[in-house]
Amino acid sequence: MNEEEKSLQNLLAYKPHLETISKKGIALIVFLLLVILFGVVCLYTQVTEGHVVTGMRDNVVWGLYIVNFIFFIGISYAGALISGILHLLRVPWRTPIIRMAEMITVISTMIGPSYILLCIGRLDRLPNLLLFGRIQSPIIWDVIAITTYLSGSIIFLYLAMIRDMALLRDNPVKTAKWRNPVYRFLAVRYKDTTKQKELLNVSTDLLSIVIIPLAILVHSVLAWIFGMTLRPGWHSTIFAPYFVVAAVYSGTGVLIMVMWIFRKVYHLEAQITKIHFNYLGIIMIVLGALYGYFTFSEYLTSWYGSIKWDMEVLFRLFSPNQYFLEFVFAVFIGVLGPIIIVTVPRFRNINTIAFAAVIAVIALWVKRYLIIIPTLESPLLPIHDLRPEYVHYSATWVEWGLTFAGIAMFILLFYLFSKFVPIIPVVRSGEEKDYSRLRKVVFEKQMKKVINENKKSGTIVTGIMILLILASSHYAMAQDDAKIQTVLKLEYFHADSVQKLSATLRAKVEGRYRPLANMEINFNFSQNSKETSMGNALTNEKGNVTILIPDDIISTGGDKGIYSFDASFSGKDNYDKATANTTMKPLRLEMSFFQKDQEKMVSLKAFENGKDNEWVPVENLEVQLYVPRTFSLLKVGQASITNGIASLAFPTSIPGNQMGYLTIVAKVEENSLYGNVEASGTINWGKPLPPLKIIKRGLGDTNAPLWMVYTLIVLLSLVWFHYMYVIFTVFRIRHLGKS
């Protein structure tokens, strides 16, 4: 039998699966659609009500979704590495399993990223990733890497399908005839000419070379989402290779599971043989051992170093009432189980290897859970939100619903795809001659018709968690019936030739004086025991009200040069009335600057009204020196004026503006005789502000460091150049088919 006949025979064997669908198949599709529909309900709930419907909270900000994300991206490895490496090494037994591996890659790379979308609080703002994307963020790395990886995987899957498409074009399906034009289109006029064959082989080789490092990069980038944070259990250099190994391990496991299922359901016993299970089983346990080694290395390093925070995460993993069981399962059973099953000949058969794969896959899912949740539950600072859902993560029905919906989607896509394209490549290319020798069962007859119903059925149990949110109670303070004591303070201010009165009203509430706003304050000026009203005004939110003292009051001369003012609050609501008074004697405060022996000196002069209404030097007066800052005045010195004059050194190293200018304010404060008087001036005695250093490109800036930009451009153009070349080749194949 030559190659061509063999291919045709293979196709005829598979064709019933393409042309018909069993009742069980329809039932499966309906069931899967129901699960997906439930997932849609969950998604709707999450979008409309917010992420509060999930178990995620401020500490465990990511939950099942990110676990599923890592899981699906992890299993996508099956295609990339298994098919890529097996293809490149020309491993003879690869053909029947290679398409399944590639399909796992494509489908899980489509489903995986949707889980990261579920972690996003505002799906409506997704375009921001394109509008404002920053390549410093590992999330953007992931977006770029995964889209590139998915594109490559689809091209790779398609390349490997062209020969089958050509065969299907030449042998059209009898039912569902609408498909035939699709097959014809996808077959790109492939006629297996020498030139076409060569082009196709070269492109496939090229792409499998590109896809391997790309796959490693994708999973490294995924690990770096966690590795780049300063969190115990995540911030580890081993993370990228660790994720890569764990991913291939779980990917191989899923591939074995898929092989087992299709072998049973489609009766592919003749094509998928024990050899495939044995070889893949061995690959799987080698990876499992590597994964175990990485895990051991990771935990041993943290435990030995025993940094406080690392120990906290380890404590959670080792505590029987926390994650110990999961830890034992994910690390010990998940590694040793498959190894024992596959290495001991007595245990080793197709079913046990598939079982070992199930253990590995579930263990790896649990391991991802253990990577994410315990670390997030162990922030560097303790959690103080006492609501239980803030302390301990537990996934809600919404998260479980969407998890199962994802798995259902995976199965559904796989099933539908297997109804469209042979799940096992039907066309054997020349280099796989050895394959027939390896087979123990020779393919002789057409496939038996599916008669026996498979009695196995599975039930999916959904765990539903109901979280009670405890409403906090507020305690209202009982109001006192008695009058609330109030205090009024009246001060006189004189600055920049403006004289004013400032009154502040406070009430004693709960033992503290708090400002009273919107209260009316009356101001009076008294002279020779005669009161003149100066009007009234409302307090502001700080309880303060300021009025200017009119010139006609100043010109009265007061009582022998002393002015008396008072303010009153007549009480309102529960607030008691209050009064305050102040007296003032006009003071002239002057400030000047001079330099003496390199020293910067401030000279202060103060005069008061003498007997004959002339200005005479003040004998004794305390003056404070300030520099205004953003919120308040910074005290820089004080001086005692004697006989009307004082001078003091201005401190160096007080910052000014860019040119060193600053304002200096001299103040007489709350003086019983003069009130508050100030004088100010500006001078360039400050320390000039150093010019702002702007780093334009950095991890925290809008623009990325140049090396990052260049690396990204180089990597992306390398990969996409190959994609483009391969796509161009496909067009050439099509063109060559014309003649």
Add this chain to the structure above:
Amino acid sequence: MKSRSSNRRNFLKLGIAAGATALIASGGNLISAIASTENKETGEKIKLLTPEGKLVEVDKGHMCCQPASNLEAREGLPDKKMVMVVDLAKCRNARKCLEGCQKMHFLPPHMEWIKFYLMRDSEEMSPYWFPKPCLHCNNPPCVKVCPVGATFKRTDGIVLIDNDRCIGCKFCMAACPYSSRVFNWEEPKMDKSRKPGTYSPETSTPPKLGTVSKCDFCPDMVRKGELPSCVTSCPNGVYYYGDKNEDAVTNGTETVRFSELLETRAAYRFMEELGTEPSVYYLPAVDRAFEYQVGFEGLSEEEIALYKNEARITE
């Protein structure tokens, strides 16, 4: 009479000024608020200092206070570098700062931008209260990882979040080693008796569903020359806030040289070893004003138990 636009033009001519003095009590570098053109003139004048040392009068309406737009909020206040100093010796876990903060930012009761810890590094040491706002790191791990630049570091040292751009991926929350960030898991339950103004990253109000929020160091208040609510509501003057470039910080009652305070009180930054370079400095709890037990007042049994457990206090 000058037209409004020419006023504004004149005003812009001043360029970036620093060391300004205002008519009313304190003054400062208020000029940065000029970006908002919507502001009305109030007739009230304040004095500003130009770089050349000239005092000019401007209308107070130009200074405040339309909230900065989302793009304007990305620029830091010119020539400023905001810092905070927390005096642990004076803290007694009164939580008034949090109350003030929550009121000011319309936060629901459980959303805490300031968190309180009872610290005790080892059993030989004595416990002390440790309030922690966002530390506004100079090398912020949260800003690095943001995929869309929704959280950003400004030239004035403040790390803000643009809640109109945030996609809610929570990567920043996972990246922050200090648990400073919180998420709006559901439609924020707001105090309906008061109305928040229009949203600005500088005011961080109103909070938005599905986005991250945190302590914002109140740049809107800085623009007005006013102190953040946590500083003013603290009964014990624990928080000192100010501009490092002016070498001055204040807790509302006293104003001190920032450099002197750090020197004389042996200040430190929290978890300096992480390399995050926080803008918040802590003064060690030396000569404490309160026994740590005072801090248990008003707490539930559960909370007290949690704190005691955390600080390994066995009684």
